[in-house]
Amino acid sequence: MKALQMIGFDADDTLWHSEGYFDAAHAEFEAVLGRYVDLSQAAVQDRLLATERVNIRLFGYGAKGMALSMVETAIAMTDARISAADIHRIVELAKSILSHPVELLPGVREAVSAVAGDRPVVLITKGDLFHQERKIEESGLGDLFHRIEIVTEKDERNYARLLREFGVEPARFAMVGNSIKSDVIPVLALGGYAVHVPYRLTSALERAEVDAAHPRFAAIAALAELPTALARFEHAPPP
Amino acid sequence: MKALQMIGFDADDTLWHSEGYFDAAHAEFEAVLGRYVDLSQAAVQDRLLATERVNIRLFGYGAKGMALSMVETAIAMTDARISAADIHRIVELAKSILSHPVELLPGVREAVSAVAGDRPVVLITKGDLFHQERKIEESGLGDLFHRIEIVTEKDERNYARLLREFGVEPARFAMVGNSIKSDVIPVLALGGYAVHVPYRLTSALERAEVDAAHPRFAAIAALAELPTALARFEHAPPP
Numbered sequence: 001m002k003a004l005q006m007i008g009f010d011a012d013d014t015l016w017h018s019e020g021y022f023d024a025a026h027a028e029f030e031a032v033l034g035r036y037v038d039l040s041q042a043a044v045q046d047r048l049l050a051t052e053r054v055n056i057r058l059f060g061y062g063a064k065g066m067a068l069s070m071v072e073t074a075i076a077m078t079d080a081r082i083s084a085a086d087i088h089r090i091v092e093l094a095k096s097i098l099s100h101p102v103e104l105l106p107g108v109r110e111a112v113s114a115v116a117g118d119r120p121v122v123l124i125t126k127g128d129l130f131h132q133e134r135k136i137e138e139s140g141l142g143d144l145f146h147r148i149e150i151v152t153e154k155d156e157r158n159y160a161r162l163l164r165e166f167g168v169e170p171a172r173f174a175m176v177g178n179s180i181k182s183d184v185i186p187v188l189a190l191g192g193y194a195v196h197v198p199y200r201l202t203s204a205l206e207r208a209e210v211d212a213a214h215p216r217f218a219a220i221a222a223l224a225e226l227p228t229a230l231a232r233f234e235h236a237p238p239p
Numbered sequence: 240m241k242a243l244q245m246i247g248f249d250a251d252d253t254l255w256h257s258e259g260y261f262d263a264a265h266a267e268f269e270a271v272l273g274r275y276v277d278l279s280q281a282a283v284q285d286r287l288l289a290t291e292r293v294n295i296r297l298f299g300y301g302a303k304g305m306a307l308s309m310v311e312t313a314i315a316m317t318d319a320r321i322s323a324a325d326i327h328r329i330v331e332l333a334k335s336i337l338s339h340p341v342e343l344l345p346g347v348r349e350a351v352s353a354v355a356g357d358r359p360v361v362l363i364t365k366g367d368l369f370h371q372e373r374k375i376e377e378s379g380l381g382d383l384f385h386r387i388e389i390v391t392e393k394d395e396r397n398y399a400r401l402l403r404e405f406g407v408e409p410a411r412f413a414m415v416g417n418s419i420k421s422d423v424i425p426v427l428a429l430g431g432y433a434v435h436v437p438y439r440l441t442s443a444l445e446r447a448e449v450d451a452a453h454p455r456f457a458a459i460a461a462l463a464e465l466p467t468a469l470a471r472f473e474h475a476p477p478p
Contacts, residue, residue, distance in 0.1 A: 058337040060369030064303040071310065072330050075323045084319040087326055091311050098297040129368040130299030130391045152369045 003234055004193065006168045007115050009145075010154075010177025011125035011132065013199035014223075015108050016139055021100045022066065023201055025093040029070050032086050036078040048073045049204050056205070060152050062128030067094030098131050102138040111223035112144050115230065120146035124162065124175070126154050126182065154182035156189050163190070174230060176223075181208035188216055195220060195229050242473055243432065245407045246354050248384075249393075249416025250364035250371065252438035253462075254347050255378055260339045261305065262440055264332040268309050271325050275317040287312045288443050295444070299391050301367030306333035337370050341377040350462035351383050354469065359385035363401065363414070365393050365421065393421035395428050402429070413472065415465060420447035427455055434459060434468050 012018035029048065030041045037044070051073045052066070059065030070090045074082050115121055123145045125132050132150045136142045147166065151158045163170055174193035177183025184194040185208060196210070196219045210217060215236070218229040251257035268287065269280045276283075290312045291305070298304030309329045313321050354360055362384045364371050371389045375381045386405065390397045402409055413432035416422025423433040424447060432455045449456060454475070457468040 055334075058334055058369075059303060060367070064298060064307060067307060068303060068330055068333060071326065075327045075330075078323070080323040080327070082323050084314045084317070084321050084323070084326065087310065087323065088314045088319070091307050094307060095294075095297055128299070129389060130297075133391050150368060152372050 003119075003172070004174050004230060005119055005172040006146075006166060006174075007119060007121045007230070008124045008173065008175040008177075008187075009112065009121060010175070010179065010183045011123055011135065012127065013178040013201070014105070014176065014183075014197055015112070015123075015141060016105060016135065017103045019199060019201040019203055021097045022063075022203065025063075025066065025070075025097055028093055029074070029090065032082075032089055033074060033077060035086075036074075036081055039077075044077070045204075047077055051076075052205065060128075061126055061205075062131060063094045063097035064128060066097075067091055098128075098134075102135050104139060104141075105223065107222060107224040109141065111226050112141060114227050116144050122146055122162075122166065123148045124151065124154065124159075125149070126151050154179075154186060156186040159186050159190055159192075163192075174233060176226060178202070179206045179208075180210050181206045184208075184210050184217065188214060192216065193233050194218075195226060197221075197223055197226075242358075242411070243413050243469060244358055244411040245385075245405060245413075246358060246360045246469070247363045247412065247414040247416075247426075248351065248360060249414070249418065249422045250362055250374065251366065252417040252440070253344070253415065253422070253436060254351070254362075254380060255344060255374065256342045258438060258440040258442055260336045261302075261442065264302075264305070264336055267332055268313070268329065271321075271328055272313060272316060274325075275320055278316075283316070284443075286316055290315075291444065299367075300365055300444075301370060302333045302336035303367060305336075306330055337367075337373075341374050343378060343380075344462065346461060346463040348380065350465045351380060353466050355383050361385055361401075361405065362387045363390065363393065363398075364388070365390050393418075393425060395425040398425050398429055398431075402431075413469060415462075417441070418445045418447075419449050420445045423447075423449050423456065427453060431455065432472050433457075434465060436460075436462055436465075 030044045051069045055069045170190040170192040175187040176195045178199040187194045193216045269283050290308045294308045409429040409431040414426040415434045417438040426433045435458045
């Protein structure tokens, strides 16, 4: 095969910790609701997830939409008995997510720098524009990326549009990220390469499966293994 | 002067109606609060605006941040006496803004098409990524634009970055929009041209003033006058 011309990186849970903050907010939400309703944590989460799936069409991803969906779910589940003070705690959950410090995952700077030395790297992330820009700035990694693209959904259509804008054929592009749904499946479908770096937590909205034997797919345990995985793609016979 | 190489358009209240929906949400918020506190509408708005100015650092612009700031303000102003049902009404205000139909302002399609026939036009807007993308799609204008850029803040730094990416000198660029603060002042400061098309309402967060005699500034009453205003820039002696 020809050399890969461009490497795309996901951001949340690939370069830095994120889902843990959402997870902590969910636990706090369950604790608040637990004072009003006699339901399991799983039942509370199911109800919240159902609200989020409906609202995502209007709210998109991110902490602000999460908080609004939580407020709505809390009011519905308590038959409007929840106190204003407890609703205020839910609004504060959004603020705590939006202001958490950016903590890079191990070996991230080294891995991105190594890959960026060989060809342009781009950051492709989804979610809240404002929050993502703040995290990119705070991460100190912004200058390593040739382009930074924040999209509403990481689907085939948006990847195809971005690759057209970058002037790169999908077959010369590899995407690296923690989400099978957002970083792997759409890129493989376009004819590109994908490297999965799992994170310890996966949002319920991101769960999906891929054929691990796919010839343009690799799974690695940490970003330190990325240069080797990319080299394997480049030296494998054409799939 | 040399010909303008690229024209930028703002979106909300320049191409389509927007502020009226936020205005209606504010009126509804005042009505809800009016049942709890004995304060003028202006006092309620002042309190909300103060909360928004603090929160914008975390929330950015858009309907979701507005609703969260409203919930927070309502709880604070009522000493947490506000009912969950009324808080739910506030969450619904965000949904109603996020799902309003896109109504183009008069003559927009013709004006953008006319300008796009002469040189590339780009859309530069701020606010909620998800909401802006939906409105652009629903407007049917997306294909007229060479590039669509949704930024967190329309300031000098972001305009400078975008113009670098576009490969256009500020002195060959004109921005068209309804906001003196976001569409006019930063572009003039960079050495570009700006055309102000006022909308009947201006958000309290967007109020600013410009020297109307500035040689690279024009004010028009409607987009139909845009081609004439641009031609005047191109035929004026260098400022």
